[in-house]
Amino acid sequence: MYDVKVYVTYKDSVLDPQGEAVKGAVHRLGVREIEEIRIGKYFEIKVRKTNRPIEIVIEEICDKLLANVNMETYRYEIREEV
Amino acid sequence: MYDVKVYVTYKDSVLDPQGEAVKGAVHRLGVREIEEIRIGKYFEIKVRKTNRPIEIVIEEICDKLLANVNMETYRYEIREEV
Numbered sequence: 001m002y003d004v005k006v007y008v009t010y011k012d013s014v015l016d017p018q019g020e021a022v023k024g025a026v027h028r029l030g031v032r033e034i035e036e037i038r039i040g041k042y043f044e045i046k047v048r049k050t051n052r053p054i055e056i057v058i059e060e061i062c063d064k065l066l067a068n069v070n071m072e073t074y075r076y077e078i079r080e081e082v
Numbered sequence: 083m084y085d086v087k088v089y090v091t092y093k094d095s096v097l098d099p100q101g102e103a104v105k106g107a108v109h110r111l112g113v114r115e116i117e118e119i120r121i122g123k124y125f126e127i128k129v130r131k132t133n134r135p136i137e138i139v140i141e142e143i144c145d146k147l148l149a150n151v152n153m154e155t156y157r158y159e160i161r162e163e164v
Contacts (some may be wrong), residue, residue: 001117008124009124009126019125019126022125022147026147029142029143029146029147031139031142031143032130032132033129033130033132033134033136033139034127034128034129034139034143035083035128035129036126036127036128037125037126037127038125038126038127039125040124040126041121041122041123041124042089042090042121042122042124043101043119043121043122044091044118044120044122045112045116045118045119045120046116047115047116047117048115048116048117054115057113057116060111061108061111061113064111065104065107065108066104072116074092074137
């Protein structure tokens with residue numbers, strides 16, 4: 001079994017209005033230290049071992065389902081459970 | 083300046099119906115290796131240095147705004163920009 005963490009974020013060239021809105025809310029709280037907030041999605045996935053390489057499995061579901069590759073980019077970390 | 087990454091996830095005791103739905107969609111794609119998916123939020127935050135400790139700033143905005151501490155838990159990583 002593998003524990004995989006996937007992080008999906010907007011590409012740098014894409015505006016993140018939700019992040020801007022949260023930054024505004026943080027400032028209204030009185031917290032002045034925050035310069036920028038960008039919001040993404042985070043997936044914790046348990047994957048069963050098969051004879052397909054784990055990277056192939058993860059990239060397939062990211063490309064087809066978890067990320068909109070036109071606007072978003074993703075990265076992932078794989079940890080093998082012992 | 084600090085680069086901070088915050089991960090907000092449901093507590094283990096809280097069901098994640100969105101994660102269940104995505105798992106169903108993954109299986110309908112034909113990817114059988116996936117055992118479990120849990121979905122969270124991910125924030126990339128740029129924080130200006132002040133004389134308040136960075137941990138205090140981050141925990142304040144997490145507790146008050148980014149996470150619903152009744153149902154969610156969070157963790158964060160701080161990297162100082164050089």
